[in-house]
Amino acid sequence: MGNWVDAATGEHGDLLDLIRLNRGHARLADAINEARQFLLLPRTVSPVVAVDARTQRAAAGSPVAARRLFAASRPVCGTLGALYLRERGITRIHGLAALRFHPRCFYRPAAADIPGIPQAFPALVASVTGNRGVQTGIHRTWLDPSGKSKAAVASPRRALGDILGHAIRFGACNGVLAVGEGLETMLSLREALPAMPLAAATSSSHLAAFSFPRGLVRLYVARDRDAAGDTALAILSDRAHEAGIALMPLTPTFGDFNDDLLQTGRTQLANQLLGQIHPDDRARFSAS
Numbered sequence: 001m002g003n004w005v006d007a008a009t010g011e012h013g014d015l016l017d018l019i020r021l022n023r024g025h026a027r028l029a030d031a032i033n034e035a036r037q038f039l040l041l042p043r044t045v046s047p048v049v050a051v052d053a054r055t056q057r058a059a060a061g062s063p064v065a066a067r068r069l070f071a072a073s074r075p076v077c078g079t080l081g082a083l084y085l086r087e088r089g090i091t092r093i094h095g096l097a098a099l100r101f102h103p104r105c106f107y108r109p110a111a112a113d114i115p116g117i118p119q120a121f122p123a124l125v126a127s128v129t130g131n132r133g134v135q136t137g138i139h140r141t142w143l144d145p146s147g148k149s150k151a152a153v154a155s156p157r158r159a160l161g162d163i164l165g166h167a168i169r170f171g172a173c174n175g176v177l178a179v180g181e182g183l184e185t186m187l188s189l190r191e192a193l194p195a196m197p198l199a200a201a202t203s204s205s206h207l208a209a210f211s212f213p214r215g216l217v218r219l220y221v222a223r224d225r226d227a228a229g230d231t232a233l234a235i236l237s238d239r240a241h242e243a244g245i246a247l248m249p250l251t252p253t254f255g256d257f258n259d260d261l262l263q264t265g266r267t268q269l270a271n272q273l274l275g276q277i278h279p280d281d282r283a284r285f286s287a288s
């Protein structure tokens with residue numbers, strides 16, 4: 001599910017927001033329920049596990065197209081993507097199988113973009129997977145060629161493939177998991193607590209719809225300090241309660257945990273997080 005921007009009104013969002021607007025749903029939870037019902041319809045295509053991405057023609061926006069782009073990307077260490085992350089205070093990037101870099105990733109201009117904008121930029125490309133480890137999509141972050149910032153385009157972050165309920169994952173869930181919205185937010189947590197398994201849902205709407213892994217006992221939610229973060233946390237709290245999962249919010253001091261990392265540093269962020277997690281998890285996930 002990609003993002004959209006209405007140049008005339010300034011409205012923006014993702015496919016869940018379009019469903020909510022089109023169907024007149026007052027609550028995000030109702031839009032999520034409708035999307036889930038739609039996705040349960042029988043499919044006429046072969047299962048994902050039977051697809052050979054090297055030979056099948058990839059439909060635009062499909063999981064096959066997403067897997068091909070991820071496969072065409074390279075490990076992020078030593079690339080412009082690593083430089084960008086370092087500018088965000090993120091340096092623990094070795095061995096991250098879910099994160100790659102593409103030097104010239106195609107960008108389809110949005111209505112709000114300036115005419116004549118380049119159609120390819122360097123990009124971080126992150127793998128989105130389901131709870132069984134099957135890749136269902138990717139998330140792209142287009143970068144300025146200097147590596148100092150995101151590309152100067154209307155929507156520098158976009159998803160591709162099947163994203164609803166899935167996430168970018170760092171580490172395997174073993175009863176405990178921390179989930180949040182953005183890639184940089186969760187990589188910031190990894191700077192402070194590298195042993196904690198993490199998942200980035202890619203947006204507040206998708207955070208609210210995150211599918212709980214089997215065996216999950218305690219879920220930490222790395223929330224953003226804004227209205228969308230409040231809504232996602234409330235929906236996840238209700239869903240976790242119904243599923244018998246203990247939910248504990250992690251609240252940043254500033255706008256999000258990447259802001260906290262940049263403002264206070266890795267050690268202070270680690271201390272801040274250790275003060276918010278369950279006592280049983282403090283020794284288990286302390287920074288090393």
